[in-house]
Every structure is written in C-alpha cells, then in structure tokens.
Amino acid sequence: MTELGGDNGLYYDDLRIGQRFTSKTHVVDEEQIKAFARQFDPQPFHLDSEAAKDTLFSGLVGSGWHTAAITMRLLVEGGLPVAGGIVGAGGELKWPNPTRPGDTLQVESEVLDLRPSQSRPDRGVAIVLSLTRNQRNEVVQRLTAKLIVRRRVRIMRRSAPGVIIYLFIGRD
Amino acid sequence: MTELGGDNGLYYDDLRIGQRFTSKTHVVDEEQIKAFARQFDPQPFHLDSEAAKDTLFSGLVGSGWHTAAITMRLLVEGGLPVAGGIVGAGGELKWPNPTRPGDTLQVESEVLDLRPSQSRPDRGVAIVLSLTRNQRNEVVQRLTAKLIVRRRVRIMRRSAPGVIIYLFIGRD
Numbered sequence: 198m199t200e201l202g203g204d205n206g207l208y209y210d211d212l213r214i215g216q217r218f219t220s221k222t223h224v225v226d227e228e229q230i231k232a233f234a235r236q237f238d239p240q241p242f243h244l245d246s247e248a249a250k251d252t253l254f255s256g257l258v259g260s261g262w263h264t265a266a267i268t269m270r271l272l273v274e275g276g277l278p279v280a281g282g283i284v285g286a287g288g289e290l291k292w293p294n295p296t297r298p299g300d301t302l303q304v305e306s307e308v309l310d311l312r313p314s315q316s317r318p319d320r321g322v323a324i325v326l327s328l329t330r331n332q333r334n335e336v337v338q339r340l341t342a343k344l345i346v347r348r349r350v351r352i353m354r355r356s357a358p359g360v361i362i363y364l365f366i367g368r369d
Numbered sequence: 370m371t372e373l374g375g376d377n378g379l380y381y382d383d384l385r386i387g388q389r390f391t392s393k394t395h396v397v398d399e400e401q402i403k404a405f406a407r408q409f410d411p412q413p414f415h416l417d418s419e420a421a422k423d424t425l426f427s428g429l430v431g432s433g434w435h436t437a438a439i440t441m442r443l444l445v446e447g448g449l450p451v452a453g454g455i456v457g458a459g460g461e462l463k464w465p466n467p468t469r470p471g472d473t474l475q476v477e478s479e480v481l482d483l484r485p486s487q488s489r490p491d492r493g494v495a496i497v498l499s500l501t502r503n504q505r506n507e508v509v510q511r512l513t514a515k516l517i518v519r520r521r522v523r524i525m526r527r528s529a530p531g532v533i534i535y536l537f538i539g540r541d
Contacts, residue, residue: 237438239445240454253456253517261457262441266409266434273411282412284425285433287511291459339459345425 206280209321209346212308220276220304223267225259227298233263258295264302264338265290268329271304277325281347288342294335301332309341319350378452381493381518384480392448392476395439397431399470405435430467436510437462440501443476449497453519460514466507473504481513491522
C-alpha cells in the first residue's frame, strides 16, 4: 500500500469510546433465507419450512452467517461510517436468537476501545460492539469486532528503504 | 421441539477431544467474490479489481463474511459430520490473511472441548476449532465455534408438565 485516498467517513482520530451509530433497517423474507442457505448453509432448518418444524428451531430460521452478512451490509451502508471502509481483522460472534422470515433487522454499534497501531502510524484498531436486533427488540447477533481504521495521516514519500514520512491530514 | 430425528452423523456422545475432520475443497473465483460483495459487503476492495489496487489490500479480496460462508458450506458438506446438522451459538473469528481470486479453500476442524448440557439431557456443547486454509497453506480464517450437538437420547413422552422421559439411542 502506498497512499490512502480521501473519504467522507470518520478517521480513527475522529472516533471516541462510547460513540454510537444506528443503521437503517432490512426486512428478511423467506426467499432470502432459503437463497442464502442454498448457496452457503444447506441445512433443513434454513431450506424447508415444513422440515424445519421438526428441528431444534421449530420452524424456518436464517443461517447465522446470513444474519452476519446482512449486518455487514447494514454497517457498510451507513451503519458504521468509517473512512476508507470497514476492514475487520476478526471478532467475537453470538447468535442469542435466530432470524426468522419477516424479521426487520437493525444494527446499533458502539465504540468500546481504541488503540493506535504501534508499528503503523497510518492506522489504529477500534473495538466495536454491533448489536443486531429484530422488530421485537430481541438481539439476533452480538458482534464484537476488531476493525482496522485509517488515521488522519497520509504517506508522503519513502525516502529510503524502511523510512516513510507521514503528513497529518487536518480535520475539515 | 419434541423429537429429534435420526441421522447418520456423529452425536455428542461419539465426539472426542482432539478428534479431527477435513473438508473437501472449494475454488473461489473473482465472480463469486464480487457477487457476494454486491449482495452483502459492497466495498471497493471486494467489488472492483482496479479500485482495489489502491486500498489496504493492494488488490481484490473476498469479504471475510464470504470466507465464513464458504467455510460453513464446506463444514455442512461433510467437513463436520454431526448428527442433526451444524448449529452454532456463536464463536470467535479471525481473518489472518485475505481470500483472493483463484484461492482453493479447505477446512480442517478439531474438537477442542465437550460439555454436556446441565439442563437438557438431549444435547451437549462442542467447542470446535476450524482452520480455513488456502493452497499456500496460509490460514484465511480461524473460527472457534460453540456448537449445540445432539446426544444419543430421544424424548419419549412428557408425562406431566416439566417431566420428560429420555431414552438412550444405541450406537449402530
């Protein structure tokens, strides 16, 4: 990587612990649940409403990975407005309740921690908790993600191998 | 839930700590990466090979959630043969390396821990580590999942509210 492009989102330096963000909503229907399952999680409780009745879930439910993917879409489309995009190194994931057909999902995120990178002055790590809830306010996913977020610096030039000059980018 | 149907897979009682499983392989191409991104993670480094060159990744990479979804498919299709299907309550997820177009992914899983349910004699919790590797043997995903696995018991009848009689299912 050489230079980091400009962006309207928030940089690491703009984030504060306790800061919160709310996404728009997404309605999950039966066809979406089955389409995701056919591609990535072909199990009866995600594929077949009749067969799902006799399973642990007593009915059709979305794959947890589908809930995770929808959550990501909601974060990318304004739910977590970080500069340069949402880049995750990993995280902790819980699905306390299943997503069911007809559910309206929304994600609320909170910055839990911020750590500047020791080795790379152009980035920091943000720990962000994202709770995905349905219309009954039940949590269907609890994600604590470790995100790599750009700092307000720009790499100017590499004057010699291993030497990089950084320039601070002022706040608008 | 009333009764748990029969299945050819492994029950909780058949699992052992240290047991390992290997999935088949899956080749990820550029079109799959872009299709997943269009639906769930529409960011330049997942959507556009040209634009991706100037990002953190220096080229097109798959969404981490795409890697997770492919991993699930490989687990469901023989990579983790548990009875009644793979039901996850959550887990810990790391993406040490990105998935790139042309990568061949394969998942190796290991049972790390086993805990019978205290309240439900018909199930147990298995902690399973699943490492997804590419053809260069680099780990693209490290998933430590908490799975709900059926025990070799069958609910016989509810003789009174709160009273359930369980029957042990013999090994074939």
